[in-house]
Amino acid sequence: MAEVDFDQAQAIPAANPAKRVKLTGRAFYESIGSPKMIVAPMVDRSEFAWRFLTRSYLDEQKNKELLAYTPMLHARLFQEQPKFRDAHFQPTKESLTSKEKSQVQPYLDGNPQIDRPLIVQFCANKPDEFLEAAEYVAPYCDAVDLNLGCPQGIAKSGHYGAFLQEDRDTIHKLIRKLRDDLDVPVTAKFRILETKEKTLDYAKMILDAGASIITVHGRERHQKGHKTGVADWQMIRYLRENLPSDTVLFANGNILNASDIEPCLEATGADGVMSAEGNLSDPTIFAKPPEDETSRDYWRDPRNPAVGGYRIDGVFRRYMDIIHRYVLEQDPPQRSPLYLPSDKVPEAGHDTVVGEADTGTAMAEPVTGTKRSNDMIGMNGDTAKQKSSKKQKTKRDKKDMTAVHNPNLKSMQGHLFQLLRPMLSSHTHIRDALARSRAGDIAAFENVLSMVEAAVKQGLDEENAELQAIMPTVKQDADELSSTNGHSHQHQVDEQSSEAARERCKRPFWVCQPHVRPLPDEALKLGAMQLSKKEKEALAQREAADSGVDVQKLKNYRTQEIVTDALKQAGGIAEEEIGLNKSQARVAETLPTDEKDKSHLRHVDNELPKEEALTCG
Template identity: 55%
Template sequence: MAQPKLHGRAFYESLGSPKYVLAPMVDQSEFAWRLLTRSFLPPELRTSILAYSPMLHARMFADSPKYRAAHFEPLKPPLALPQTPDEAHLKTLMEDDAYLDGNPKIDRPLFVQFCANDPDALFEAAKVVQPYCDAVDLNLGCPQGIAKRGHYGAFLQEDWDTIHKLINTLHTGLAIPVTAKMRVLESRERTLDYAKMLLDAGASIITVHGRQREQKGHNTGLADWSVLRYLRESLPPETVIFANGNILQHDDIQQCLEETKADGIMTAEGNLYDPSIFATPPPVGQEGREYWRGRDGKGGYRVDAVLRRYLDITHQYVFGEDLPMRAPLFLPSHASLEYAAANGNSEQTNGNKRSLEDTTEGERPSKKQRKEEAKQKKKGGKPEKVTNANLVAMQAHCFHILRPLVSKHHNVRDALARSRAGDIEAYENVLTLAEAAVREGLLAYEANPAEFEDAIAEGGEAESAAGVKVPDEESSDEAVRRCKRPYWVCQPYVRPLPKEALEKGSMQLSKKMMKKLEGQQRSGSVKVGEADELAVKAGVAPGGKVEAVGEDVQQEVKLPEQLSEAEKEAVVKVPTEGTKPTKAKKTGSNNVGVVDVLRILGGLFLLNCLLSYFITNDSVLWGWRPWFIRPGVVMRYMQGPIHLTDADLAAYDGSDPTKPIYLALNGTIYDVSAGRRIYGPGGSYNVFAGKDAARGFITGCFAEDGTPDLRGVEWTYVPTDVPEGNQINGRKLTGAEKTAREQVLRGARKQVQDTLVGWSKMFNGEGGKDYFEVGKVAREEGWLEKLPKRELCAPAQKARPKPQDAGQDAGAAYRGGR
């Protein structure tokens, strides 16, 4: 008898009430990384970490077997993940058939997260994974541009009806609970109403990110824990809430629990740079080889130790092979002699850095060997592209782990940049170089610890670019000093706060904020004591000139740097009376000159640009992006168009970071390098890169229709009762029926053409991205006839319009309805 479905706090308690939550991260929270994160806890405590899968695209997961195989592997090969698993199929599975994702022995508890805006597609995808996870999560927090274009993530938060349907469909249809991850809205009250809607729809757990949708990149800023505390106090006690945001170190977890009263703490970026963030540091004297602690008591896991763990997990679970033999990690003590003997060399680190920097790739092959390898590689053809999520994510993970080290040891950085997905030997070489760099750092610390400790302790009160002291809550300097460790220790990445980014010039105020600031200054009531604060917000030097504009005059007021207490309470106003504007002298002629005409036209053009930006919020030319203002297009125009065969085009699929990413649409090649995260390896739309997949853009069958063959694709838009041949019900079509059929097909072909035109406009940059046309695909005459004719793919066939959906009953003529 099936167990009853648990909900809310009962479900949370059945998982063991986990306090530590590993966030869903696009292409970053895959199986190997989840296992690495849990490995820092004792075996009996590893289930206390609740982990989320990377965000998966619901429609692609439901429709594409290739996408499912690359991103979710619960069953050992050659067992395939069925599109619609049933009880009969599940009963045939043995305990040993469990593989990676959701393995009950090593990867639980696990929530699988999807992004979606179609309840049916989300339900189909969720049904596939529900036997292999504990819950399904809906992403309502992704703030990136691709989420805006796809209308999912945080850009669904205004569409409450759709969100309610998405959650409620899973709540009523699945055998496991549904959860949701959201961001705070513009006000506490609105956020509370939003959270209540998610819970009413059926969400068992809500994760609340304390930042708004606009807070990303340099504008990330700090998460507002007070809003999370407000939700905790306003929602019923049985509501399970996870808090997300501002977690840099292990100690921050307990502080967040205390301040927000949340049930659990989720972290994303903090975990990426330090996967041991959930682990309690070992006691003093019990550090072992993996954990380093300095004289000041500050410490952390060594980057070479963490990288070893990560590669060992990849060897053992992803490749299914024995672990490589490794020498013990280096310690600057008597054990270093044992280390040197095991590595076949003596310790001769005498300050000469050249030996380390010259070892960029271990023993490099000779020129003759490289030529022979290149010849063999060419003979074997292009290697198969690696799509396994655990392998695609390796380079990014290694850069996160080694971030403090590679900024100092560029040979490690260069070797890592050259590594490719699936090339485990290349990553082993990176580990070798990292171990040598750590050994050098540890010996330098032993020789002169003060040099490193002084560098970490440097600082004082944070100051702005103009030398004015900035409060701690407006500066990241204190966080940097608290988190800073020597380069051989894993440590968080502390982002500069928005005001610091403004002062450094790495971020500019939006025009909306600039207009608000100017309006406050023009009002004539800007208090002297507030001027410096406004200046810091605007990213300019305090004590400078501020324009205070009256009705008839514009006058510059110089604010003194030092003011008395009485003056601090004063208000600087520019008088609006007693000063009259200077009138223009009469010239005795009313003729309008050329300069006047140009001035008027220029003013009208400027007003038009301002109106465009006010309405569109992202364009000053009403969405038009002329080619002459786009550098990439100008360069391509000067170089002339390119002509590539389909085989040549395949080399530009993003697997080689030194080459641009191209895709073709109906014979025209476009450069989409600006969307490398989307079209590059591991991206959601990488299936289109390096090929002409015009057919897939029409049918929506990304995996099987990656071809330029458009023959018969118009049937995607033809009602199901229109016959494909010249017969129906055993008789030939009459002349009138043939005419009606041809009219329907003509309309469908126009729809195909309109769809292709719409995509081509986007790839020409009209969608706001820096995509542009670069040339044409070169094909021999008669190439299309040499290809076998394709049938309409199953999803497109299923999605064909019914007669009542076609505007008019186009098939009536074939059913005797004439």
């Protein structure tokens, strides 16, 4: 591989010089505003409406410091299928059939007025497919990213994402192809490996191939679900200190809320911090509290001045308004201000009643019961009042299909389950209504919003009543908590536990807050997950090594146990003393002829992997 001079900002001529000058490396990073806050690429989650919602909470200056990624797109499908392109990337209202920049008015994705800077991410394993897909989006974005971090099973079967780690040659060719032939820079997002030395070597290869920015997720490939655990910021710091100083590096992992951003920058030395799940739970994660302390959007704890957060009903309402105004291009419903307990009580009959309580807002008439609204992708109630006919059903089905193929509409339900998670376990009527809301059924989602506003109103009233009852002690509590930086000393917990994180992030249900998973050890104790045979074997070996037991003898003993168990399951006769070759022969006798030669691999090697394989998950 050719050596790259990292000490100088590169400026590679664009593949088509007539289009634009192609900056790379730190020169490119500075050209897009040197963003320090990054919305992560998330499958079916980081679409335009959610990106814009996140941006909407930032002032003009802070918006320049925010970079957003699209959801991960499949390069082969994107370059082959116009319908796939139209269903996932909408820079104009026309079908994306040309690789040249359209002269029609910009629509959503990559709109220079409302959706930049923007990086489009693809998963790929063939350089030509990657380039062709990237050429369609290049006119509407600032760079194209290669996904090298997806740990899911579909990535393994498709041979992309984190499962390209062992295929360094392919990774190098993918990145180099775009570096040489695409009009915009190429970047890459990847996960750390099992050692800092291997991770450093991996990062150097990616940079050598031509990546202008690297995003490092501080978790290994096997860390997902209950095994997610804590991201390793020290590994990212090691890369920062050992890669060329001009390398642009983003850190990803452990960003639960806004208070984690500066500590991450300090600990890792990264240029920017990327948020994924933290942003899904709280799209205001990059925003500061409003300066106006009377703001209705933001809740402040009267008992604890250090605790606050943006209200869920306000975020939900703003999200719906973005869908109306930008995606559907229609005026949102007229809405009254968000409720505060200090508001005058409206006269009887002026509130819309939904579910369990009043909304306190002027909304479209809500949908009750289990019947869905017949009005799809709009708020016109005439259709719902008419008798169903075959013609109307066909028209409605077409609208429904339009919604399914609109990335902003089909993601709404998933977003709202994530956003409303703090309240759904205690407000099951809202959970059920949301579960019944289909993509494009805007009336149904407006109904859920009304129910959320009603629940928040009730919660605020209950909090206010409680405060009124204990008002003399509230100021004293606030002063005490202020002197301890907002933390009570009544309940001490392990600072490294998920309980500590939950306690730090806990807010009333009507405030945006992160979902904190149990750590792997905690999940194991709770019975939420079980170790695989490989993991049990690795654990036994580690414990044996710690206690001074001969690990090789333990391996031999466990091999005998495994083979004996296989014999029992196959109906063979297990003997007290049994040789390995004899055992394999007996197991093989129970298999079809064409499988006999594979019996050793199936029953022994798969149970006793090499030491390095244990860390791959």
